[in-house]
Amino acid sequence: MDRSIEKHLHALTDRLHYMRDIFGGAPNDNVALLQSKLQEYRERQTWDNQVDPFADISNLEDLFAFVERKLEADLSPMDKVRIVRHPQRICLRDILENVYDNFTEIGGQDEHSIDPGMLIARAYVTRRRGKKTFHQSVMVIGQEKGHGEDFRNGGSVKPWGNAKALQYMRVAETEGIPIHCYVFTPGSFPVEDYPGAAQQIARNIYSMAGIRVPIIAIFSEGGSGGAEAIGLADKRLMLSHGYYSVISPEGAAAIEGRLRGGERASPELIAHCARYQCITAQDNLQFGYIDQIIQEPSLGARPHHFDFFRALRQEVLRATDETVLAVRGAPFFRGMAARRRRTAENLEEYPVRWGLGATDKKRLVLRRQKKFLKLSRFACVDKRAFFTKLFNAWRDMWRGCWYRVKYDFYRKHQRTISFILEEIAAEWLLVKARMAAPFKALRWGKKPVPDPEQAASDLMALSHWVEDNRIRRWNYLSPRYKIDRTLTCPNAETYGCLDLWGPDLFAEFAGVCSYCGYHFPMEPEWCVQNVFDTNSVFEFNTDIEAGNPLNFPDFDEKIQEAQERTEHKSGCMTFEARIDNIKLVAAMLMGTFRGGSVGAAEGQKFIEAAERARENRQPFLAYVHGTAGIRIQEGTHGLIQMPRCTVAVHQYIESGGLYVVLYDTNSFAGPVASFLGCSPYQFAVRSSNIGFAGPGVIKETTGMDIPPKYHRSYRALSRGHIQGIWDRRHIRANLKQALLTMGGRNLYYR
Amino acid sequence: MLNITELLEQLKASPYEEIHITVPHTGHVSFTNIQPGDVVYGPTGAWKDKPGTQLAFLDRERNPKPICASQKGVISDVRRELDGSFVEAGTRLVTMQHALTREEVVNRLLRHSLHLFNAPERAKYYFVPNVDKKIRTGGVRSVAVHDGMEVFIMSRMKREVPLAYSGPGGCIYEVYFKHTDNVEAGQPLVGVCPPDQLASIEDVIMRAQTEWQEE
Known part of the structure; x- marks a missing residue:
């Protein structure tokens, strides 16, 4: 047989297998037809009775292309997930070889790397204008799945891999070159070894919110936290067959179907979850979480699609150009040109230098932050009336003006102003004494004689203990104290704790085992009422409600049930309060409302609370009564809260605020891996669990059994994630101590 | 025997x-x-x-x-x-x-036939250096002990006290402690076997290990 025909046949067989794989082995008439045609061709060839084998194979190839185009039209979201996971899918090395003109892999090579799942390269593109050649460097960072290479771990990056990515982002920032991030990950590897998966992702997101070079992210497989670790970018492009999702469809199905102990979800349920989570590029473009889709060939890009790489190169360069031009001093004409070139064949002829000045860099960062803060506002139910919003805006404006006068003007010139005021007061005293002298002479009666005993006691006695307004009796008791029953401490086997009587435990003992100190979970109200000064709590934004933006089946009822049960409209309560007269703004994630999961409403409330704390120049406390992660039923509307809230926190901290996080009960996943984990001061209440993924998810994704106390806060303390562990009964005193020591005298350092 | x-x-x-x-x-x-x-x-x-x-x-x-x-x-x-x-x-x-599993049977037989020397109090225990050296080179059964011989070091709160063996002489057959873990008072440290019974004990243990059918 002709070698060249054999090659063609081999390629067609590959295409056929690929097609079969991406439809999950389901019977498909079109695929069956292609198979029979191919078989027919092979048989004819064996008998050697073909007139023109080249023409036949060319026809066959046309038929393949036709069927591929036909199948492309009815790809389901789950098919796209299978495309993305297929070993023949393009990977980052293919992109480096075909999109960039030259590259050097840095931070390790292949398996000789601290984490082969994270690939970093210095690459350059060459552009020509006339006879002039421009070399433009970029830092390429992304997860490398390899084509089925074991050591890549399927692009599931360990914490140190994300740390490496952050390290080289800093290098790019120093060198002033743009960063291109390629997201090819099913999710981060959920191990809690130093620095902890969640902690490292939080650091990455926090840093990316302030990196002063253009960042372009290209999503192919955007799995949850792993994607966000390198996904906070000025421009987010997405490959047309990729997915970007808060959790894998299998994970969502396991949660939706309430499966436990290694049970498998049915393929129908998985496909159902994939459809309702709206994970495709088209959905995400519609929501505004990505800026542009890069069209792939039919049934997804594979390494031999060279035209696709060319298109990808054009789009990536254009995105970088646009980002740079948008923040340059005079972007008008070239910005217009960059937009016009969208339809042009070749943008290499219009090179744009990617360097930025100091002002441009500031503008770039601000633009990126604003972009993220604006996202997903539509996804929560905001029931505030128009006039309420108007009034709030008006009040915020005046409050802003007042605080600007108070902090930006008065505090800066405080010494001068107080000196002038003292001078005036002294002058006035003198004038007053002179003027009052004639009337004083007329006054009758004795002068008060000081009591000598009192004077002696004042001099000799020790100073009095000043009450620090400690709460000696609880203001709020858990309703469970009314139930006449005993409870067993979970540590009873280890420490021999005796049974505890409910009315004691939930009232006087504040939910703490009196034998071993184990903390039973308490209601969120317990903290609100017992930690802050009495009657000092003022809740705001109560009308922002959790909704069902993706119309996930049966979810409206679940949200409504949670709202009725907890009497809160969302899982986040934001309020202003005082601790011993120290004013602060607090956001509380409540574990009682859908497990404390964070969706668009919770994110929006958190952001507004951070902004309020910034405006008021007050400390910002995130009290995490409990959070199970991002609300999966909201899909990317939930996921996008990770970068959004982190941006808000970044702005708050950078403007000089004190951000303290306190974890109670169980805190896991997205929020810990972003806006909570990025705080420099994090504390936990005893017996709390902190981590990235729960034991079930770790078992499912990595196959590892984890020790029973793997997520205990003491482990988080040992690896440096949190700074201290507090007894629940001392939260108030410890919080005050933390505010005073970390916030300084004015509670607003800098 | x-x-x-x-x-x-x-x-x-x-x-x-x-x-x-x-x-x-x-x-x-x-x-x-x-x-x-x-x-x-x-x-x-x-x-x-x-x-x-x-x-x-x-x-x-x-x-x-x-x-x-x-x-x-x-x-x-x-x-x-x-x-x-x-x-x-x-x-x-x-x-x-x-x-009973094979391991449990062997354990019972040994506890029954060996002289167990117990820990006098809760502490960490080590062998004295020359015994330790012998164990490293020739295994535990190469160490012969007799009444009053200094065999252990008892370490508690960094205070190390020598501890003498008491009981019939013989060779150490089994060690029941790890130098990294605390041993509770009254728990066995070593099992000592009189030299004349060594062969028969080894024989019975071998029989137990080969003949015992686990369910």
């Missing part, structure tokens, strides 16, 4: 250990659906963190507490007459037969 062989024969004749499951405190008992003849399992998992088969509930002050099997075995008796009644602490609920 007959007695160890006899013991092995006895164990072979009745290769079970009877385990009585009792209640830890007073309360109302309600049994789960277990019958004599059922196979139940002890705690499982790499860290024994998953509790064994549930046998009954003990309810005191509306606090239902599960009572689980502590070992793998077959239930031989369930005191159904107690179902729903109030019982005192220590009342037997279930009797089960635990089939």
Whole structure:
């Protein structure tokens, strides 16, 4: 047989297998037809009775292309997930070889790397204008799945891999070159070894919110936290067959179907979850979480699609150009040109230098932050009336003006102003004494004689203990104290704790085992009422409600049930309060409302609370009564809260605020891996669990059994994630101590 | 040396250990659906963190507490007459037969035939350097001990005290402690075998290891 025909046949067989794989082995008439045609061709060839084998194979190839185009039209979201996971899918090395003109892999090579799942390269593109050649460097960072290479771990990056990515982002920032991030990950590897998966992702997101070079992210497989670790970018492009999702469809199905102990979800349920989570590029473009889709060939890009790489190169360069031009001093004409070139064949002829000045860099960062803060506002139910919003805006404006006068003007010139005021007061005293002298002479009666005993006691006695307004009796008791029953401490086997009587435990003992100190979970109200000064709590934004933006089946009822049960409209309560007269703004994630999961409403409330704390120049406390992660039923509307809230926190901290996080009960996943984990001061209440993924998810994704106390806060303390562990009964005193020591005298350092 | 062989024969004749499951405190008992003849399992998992088969509930002050099997075995008796009644602490609920494993049999035989030297108090223990050196080069059985010989160092709160062996002379057959872990008072440190019995003990242990059928 002709070698060249054999090659063609081999390629067609590959295409056929690929097609079969991406439809999950389901019977498909079109695929069956292609198979029979191919078989027919092979048989004819064996008998050697073909007139023109080249023409036949060319026809066959046309038929393949036709069927591929036909199948492309009815790809389901789950098919796209299978495309993305297929070993023949393009990977980052293919992109480096075909999109960039030259590259050097840095931070390790292949398996000789601290984490082969994270690939970093210095690459350059060459552009020509006339006879002039421009070399433009970029830092390429992304997860490398390899084509089925074991050591890549399927692009599931360990914490140190994300740390490496952050390290080289800093290098790019120093060198002033743009960063291109390629997201090819099913999710981060959920191990809690130093620095902890969640902690490292939080650091990455926090840093990316302030990196002063253009960042372009290209999503192919955007799995949850792993994607966000390198996904906070000025421009987010997405490959047309990729997915970007808060959790894998299998994970969502396991949660939706309430499966436990290694049970498998049915393929129908998985496909159902994939459809309702709206994970495709088209959905995400519609929501505004990505800026542009890069069209792939039919049934997804594979390494031999060279035209696709060319298109990808054009789009990536254009995105970088646009980002740079948008923040340059005079972007008008070239910005217009960059937009016009969208339809042009070749943008290499219009090179744009990617360097930025100091002002441009500031503008770039601000633009990126604003972009993220604006996202997903539509996804929560905001029931505030128009006039309420108007009034709030008006009040915020005046409050802003007042605080600007108070902090930006008065505090800066405080010494001068107080000196002038003292001078005036002294002058006035003198004038007053002179003027009052004639009337004083007329006054009758004795002068008060000081009591000598009192004077002696004042001099000799020790100073009095000043009450620090400690709460000696609880203001709020858990309703469970009314139930006449005993409870067993979970540590009873280890420490021999005796049974505890409910009315004691939930009232006087504040939910703490009196034998071993184990903390039973308490209601969120317990903290609100017992930690802050009495009657000092003022809740705001109560009308922002959790909704069902993706119309996930049966979810409206679940949200409504949670709202009725907890009497809160969302899982986040934001309020202003005082601790011993120290004013602060607090956001509380409540574990009682859908497990404390964070969706668009919770994110929006958190952001507004951070902004309020910034405006008021007050400390910002995130009290995490409990959070199970991002609300999966909201899909990317939930996921996008990770970068959004982190941006808000970044702005708050950078403007000089004190951000303290306190974890109670169980805190896991997205929020810990972003806006909570990025705080420099994090504390936990005893017996709390902190981590990235729960034991079930770790078992499912990595196959590892984890020790029973793997997520205990003491482990988080040992690896440096949190700074201290507090007894629940001392939260108030410890919080005050933390505010005073970390916030300084004015509670607003800098 | 007959007695160890006899013991092995006895164990072979009745290769079970009877385990009585009792209640830890007073309360109302309600049994789960277990019958004599059922196979139940002890705690499982790499860290024994998953509790064994549930046998009954003990309810005191509306606090239902599960009572689980502590070992793998077959239930031989369930005191159904107690179902729903109030019982005192220590009342037997279930009797089960635990089939002895090879390791358990060997352990029993050794404990029976060796002279066990116990830890006098809770501490960490090491061998003295020359004994330790001998163990490293020739294994534990190369070390001969006699009454009054300094064999151990008892270390507690960084205070190290030499500890002399007391008991009949012989060679060390088995070591029951790790130098990294604390040993409770009264727990055995080593098992010592008189030199004349060494061959026969080794023979019986070998027999137990090869002939014992695990269920």
